[in-house]
Amino acid sequence: LQNPRRGGIGVRFITYDENGKEIVQDIQFSGYKRATNNQMELQACIMALNEAIRQEMLNDVSWVVIYTDSLYVAENYRKAMFEWRKNRWFRKTGAPVLNADLWKELVKIIKKIGKKVEIHWVKGHSKDMNNRAVDRMAKQSANLPLLKEPISIVRVRRKNTSEMVDPGSVEIKGQRISIRIISSE
Numbered sequence: 001l002q003n004p005r006r007g008g009i010g011v012r013f014i015t016y017d018e019n020g021k022e023i024v025q026d027i028q029f030s031g032y033k034r035a036t037n038n039q040m041e042l043q044a045c046i047m048a049l050n051e052a053i054r055q056e057m058l059n060d061v062s063w064v065v066i067y068t069d070s071l072y073v074a075e076n077y078r079k080a081m082f083e084w085r086k087n088r089w090f091r092k093t094g095a096p097v098l099n100a101d102l103w104k105e106l107v108k109i110i111k112k113i114g115k116k117v118e119i120h121w122v123k124g125h126s127k128d129m130n131n132r133a134v135d136r137m138a139k140q141s142a143n144l145p146l147l148k149e150p151i152s153i154v155r156v157r158r159k160n161t162s163e164m165v166d167p168g169s170v171e172i173k174g175q176r177i178s179i180r181i182i183s184s185e
Helices: 037-054 071-086 100-113 129-143
Strands: 006-016 022-033 063-068 116-121
Touching: 006 037, 006 129, 022 037, 022 129, 037 063, 037 071, 037 100, 071 100, 071 116
Parallel strands: 063 116
Antiparallel strands: 006 022
């Protein structure tokens, strides 16, 4: 939620009993001040897996499937598991991985589980009833008393120029260069 920026977490566990009957359990966690949506999506996965371990839900399952409406998480978790970790948390372009501390925590918890973990994307704000329920819980969570500390401190700054700046567009030959930071962490 915006003004002031804050994020919330809602998690829905769906398990099946021995008769194949679906069991649904909803959990709402406290929100965070000044959190970005990508940070909250990662934190939701981390907290859900930790809660599943705490409640001993994973003892009788062969694999875990996480459904998220975050393409950021769904498209990058394998890179975090295999590529970024080997590259010391730098992307192929040489830029550092954003939210590396959260990605490291997610990788650590997935390895701790010791079972296959898949993350699938579902379209957000769609007719998927589970996604709608979790989205409602996350909004309610963001309106609850928030945790005092943000996940990590991110300040967004505005660019003072309308010109595009491309990586590698300035050839370095001893001249001075002014660098304007768009965001810092």
